[in-house]
Amino acid sequence: MSDFINESKIFSILESSVNPDKGEVREILSKARECKGITLEETGKLLYLEDKELLEELYEAAKYVKDRIYGKRVVLFAPLYTGNKCVNNCLYCGFRRDNKQLHRRTLEIDEIVNEAKAIERQGHKRILLICGEHPKTDVKHFTKAMEAIYKATDIRRINIEAAPMKVEDYRELKQAGIGTYVIFQETYHRETYKKMHPVGIKADYDWRITAIDRAFEGGIDDVGVGALFGLYDYRFEVLGLLMHCRHFEERFGVGPHTISVPRLRPALGWGLDKIPYPVTDEDFKKIVAIYRVSVPYTGMILSTRERAEFRDELLSLGISQISAGSKTNPGGYEENDDHADQFEISDSRSLPKVIETICDKGYIPSFCTACYRRCRTGEHFMEYAKEGEIHEFCQPNAILTFKENLIDYGNDVLRQKGELIIQKALEEIEDEHMRVETLKKLKQIEEGKRDLYF
Numbered sequence: 001m002s003d004f005i006n007e008s009k010i011f012s013i014l015e016s017s018v019n020p021d022k023g024e025v026r027e028i029l030s031k032a033r034e035c036k037g038i039t040l041e042e043t044g045k046l047l048y049l050e051d052k053e054l055l056e057e058l059y060e061a062a063k064y065v066k067d068r069i070y071g072k073r074v075v076l077f078a079p080l081y082t083g084n085k086c087v088n089n090c091l092y093c094g095f096r097r098d099n100k101q102l103h104r105r106t107l108e109i110d111e112i113v114n115e116a117k118a119i120e121r122q123g124h125k126r127i128l129l130i131c132g133e134h135p136k137t138d139v140k141h142f143t144k145a146m147e148a149i150y151k152a153t154d155i156r157r158i159n160i161e162a163a164p165m166k167v168e169d170y171r172e173l174k175q176a177g178i179g180t181y182v183i184f185q186e187t188y189h190r191e192t193y194k195k196m197h198p199v200g201i202k203a204d205y206d207w208r209i210t211a212i213d214r215a216f217e218g219g220i221d222d223v224g225v226g227a228l229f230g231l232y233d234y235r236f237e238v239l240g241l242l243m244h245c246r247h248f249e250e251r252f253g254v255g256p257h258t259i260s261v262p263r264l265r266p267a268l269g270w271g272l273d274k275i276p277y278p279v280t281d282e283d284f285k286k287i288v289a290i291y292r293v294s295v296p297y298t299g300m301i302l303s304t305r306e307r308a309e310f311r312d313e314l315l316s317l318g319i320s321q322i323s324a325g326s327k328t329n330p331g332g333y334e335e336n337d338d339h340a341d342q343f344e345i346s347d348s349r350s351l352p353k354v355i356e357t358i359c360d361k362g363y364i365p366s367f368c369t370a371c372y373r374r375c376r377t378g379e380h381f382m383e384y385a386k387e388g389e390i391h392e393f394c395q396p397n398a399i400l401t402f403k404e405n406l407i408d409y410g411n412d413v414l415r416q417k418g419e420l421i422i423q424k425a426l427e428e429i430e431d432e433h434m435r436v437e438t439l440k441k442l443k444q445i446e447e448g449k450r451d452l453y454f
Contacts, residue, residue, distance in 0.1 A: 002209050002210055004247040005209065005240055007190065009040075009243075010243070014044055014047070014236065016044070017041075017044035017047060017048050018048055019048065020045040020048055020049065022054065024045060025049065028042045028045060028046065029058060032296075033061055033064055035068050035296045035388050036296070037294055037296055037297075038293060038294055040239055043238065043239065043242060043290060044235075046058060046286075046293075047235040047238060047290060058290070059316075061293055062290075062293055063318070065292050065296045066316075066317070066318045068391075069390060070320050071394050071395040071398070071428070072363045072395075072425065072428070073363065073368075073394050074315060074319070074321070074364070074365055075320060075322075075367070075398075076126075076322060076323075076324050076354070076365055077124060077126040077159070077321065077323055078122065078127055078128070079128045079129075079326055079328065080112070080127045080129050080130070081327070081328060081330045082115075082131045082137065082330060083107060083134065083136065084104060084106075084329065085104050085106055085134040087133055087135075087200050088133055088201060088203075089198055089199050089200055089271070090202060090271075091195075091196050091270065091272050092186075092231065092267070092271070093267060094267030094269055096269070098271065106134070107330050107331060109145060112148065112149065113149060113152045113153070115332075116152070116153050116155055117153055118333035119155075119325075120153050120154060120155055122324075122325050122409075123351050123367070123408070124325075124351065125154070125155060125156045125367040125369060126157040126367070126369055127155055127157075127158055128160070128161055128323075129142060129145060129159070129160045130161040133163035139165055142160055142173060143173065143176040146158050146160075146178065154450075156369040156373070157372050158178065159180040160181055160182065161184075163202070164214070165211070167214045167217045167218045169218070170215045170217070171218040173218070173220065174218060178220060180223060180257050181212070181215050181220045181223050182223070182226075183223075184227065184228060184260065184262070185227060186231060187231040187237060188232075188236065189232040189236055192231055192276075193205045209244070212248065213251070216252045216254070221252075221377050221378025223248070225245065225260070226259060226261065226301075227240065229261070229262065229277075229279045230263055230277055231277065234277065234279050234287055238287060238290060241259065242295065253379055253382075255295060255298060256295075256298055257299060258298060258301050259291055259295065259301070260300075260303070261284075261301070261302060261319075263284060263305055264279075281310060285317060288317045288318050289318060293318075296388075297385035298385075299321050300318050300320050301320075302322050303326070304323050304345045304346060304348070307347060308349055312361060315358070316361070324347075324351045325351040328345060352409070352410070352414055355405070355418075356413070359417045359418060360417070362424075364398045364399065364421050365418075367404070368453065370453035370454060373453065376393070392431060392434065393454050395425060395429055396429060396434055396437075396438040396441075399426060400438065400441055400445060400453060422442075426438065426439070
């Protein structure tokens, strides 16, 4: 049994964190602005913040940390669902095996490629392959899909969200060119986990929570984690996930590349009557901000589960990656089937509309995959991120990839807004040599060259 999620310690921290002292909170926030992270005990204090003035100070600290580490860039991607057949019966998921209302389907390789091409036509350069847990969607399903997509498209990075595998399977994914391996524990509370996963392979808490350990052993050093908020008390889940992150650092010397913040949404045929532990918008904002100051080096991902206006608001609190133009059913980009989705989407805006909003908010859209191609992953990535230097690459690469997107896919309105954002982003590059080199590469892109990066 894995013992690195210490429930007794989590409950002890939470019990001692109620009604935090204002002076102590301000000391924690001051420490957070050093961009080195904070302890679990300090995080516990922030989780009980209710004072509006202190919450605003937390949000300001999160914004400062995000801009200091990553600059004003927002990375964009799209999920590609390859199948919705599943042997598990997770009560919160539309893919659960007992859902008789769902249209079941597993895409063939040519269908997966067509979906990738449809995503590429939107303007995306990175995708997330995802599917239910089923014998037909084993490691070979993913490796064949990656090989075919890389061969037939200009998609530059394929991340994978998949069920736990053996070490040798992760080696295959690494050899096939995986970007980030993503897996959510869903809930870190064992009793709730048991209740939500009554049958199936996923019912084994320990097999799932040790998946990333095996991924590291298999050579994958770029990983993403997340908890599904709404299954149990969000305060417990935040501390549980942070304990998980610390386990990676202690054992492998590397933290997660990304933390996702999904909030439970109803799904067709799910097995719940209601969301067990609803998370308000205000609490969700607090969660995002706390993650940002607790693990400043980590990218934070927000999906289309959240409504458009709220997603826009969260950009300033620490979110650094968002999906756009998403479909959550197999074949969804080429056709429409409302009875095949994993969950309800709240933000249905197209990629160009999302890009336009990002520009309006003063951020620069990014389609960058440079760290993966430059081998800035795992420990090498952490060297830059933890020292607050990764933005020296993020900002120029965001400028270059956004310029590509504007030329290849932009409309007149978007190009006009985009050029203004690019000029502003250029001015914000602190290193004079990097600014000059970025200008040179911009000229090359205008001349028709592509895939330039630092």
